[in-house]
Amino acid sequence: MPRRRIGFWYRFAAVICKPPLVVLLKRDWRGMEHIPAEGGFITVVNHNSHVDPFAYAHFQYNTGRVPRFLAKSGLFKKGFVGAAMRGTGQIPVYRESTDALSAFRAAIDAVERGECVAFYPEGTLTRDPDGWPMTGKTGAARVALRTKCPVIPVAQWGCNELLPPYAKKPNLFPRKTSRVLAGPPVDLSRFYDKDMTADVLREATEVIMAAITRQLEEIRGEKAPETPYDPKRERVEQRRRTQAQARAQARAQQVQGQRTEGQGK
Structure with a gap:
């Protein structure tokens, strides 16, 4: 299958975005040979x-296979932003769909x-304190298992030193290095003949996230935690801690009240 032309809008975006990047x-970019030439x-x-979406797009643009990002369908409707999103071939996601597969x-x-x-399978900026990938959402696995297409894991590091997660001001000096490493395709073949159940999607997503994490370990030269940061688990544990603290405070107030009552007799 022939590769799609990059087109005017993508080249226009590159003219605007590449100079500041x-x-x-x-740049320390490796693994471009793993990006498929066709299909x-x-x-x-x-x-x-x-x-990092801009830095990654720069990396991918230079391979000749430009990425199509998923974005909320509302961004495509009107104005310059809508024209640019449509012109660069970005992909609208209709979140009002009740069918998870239809949404993709x-x-x-x-x-x-x-x-x-x-795909950014984490769905948002990582909340891991040390910047490692979190647990992933299943969207990429859904599309991969449905199409049986190659899944290329890409890890990046360095943009977070320029602009840390949730920071408002960049750290411009000294000049930072964008490190991007693409790896060989993730082997998901063992899932192809299985029903696309929640368990299968979750397991395939874990395989995908593990491949990204291995690429990031190579970039950083260190080992990631054995258990990825899980925002849902952290929220549950935070609620438990909050409830435990509330119970402890209530007990302390009760004890203090009993002491005060005893002293008043």
Whole structure:
């Protein structure tokens, strides 16, 4: 299947975005040979800075296979932003759909047309205190198992040093290095003949996240935690801690009240 032309809008976006990226970030890019030259595929990328989508897009643009990002359908409707989103071939996600697979129909169609679809499987900036990938959402696995396309894990590091997660001001000096490493396709073949149950999707997602994490370990030269940070588990544990603290405070107030009552007799 022939690769799609990059097109005017993507080249226009590159003219605008590449110069500041080149000024702000040095580059250490590896693994471009793993990006398929033809046909549809998925890239799965870790997310640790509001800058890293631009740095990753720069990396991917230079391979000649531009990424199509998933974005809320409302961004495509009007104005310059809508024209740019449509013109660059970004993919609308219709979140009002009650069918999880239908919500990703546009991504499936794009892969089947021979496009590269980029997923941030964490769904948001990592909340891991040390910047490691969190547990992932199942969207990338849904599309991968439905299309049986190559899934390329991509890890990046360095943009978080320029603009840390949730920071408001960049740290411009000294000049930071954008490190991007693409790895070989993730082997998901053992899931292809299984029903797409919640357990299968969760297990396939864990395999995908483990591949991204291995790439990031290579970039950073250190080992990631054995158990990925899980925002849901952290919220549950935080509620438990809050409830335990509330109970302890209530007991302390009760004891203090009893002492005060005893002293008054």
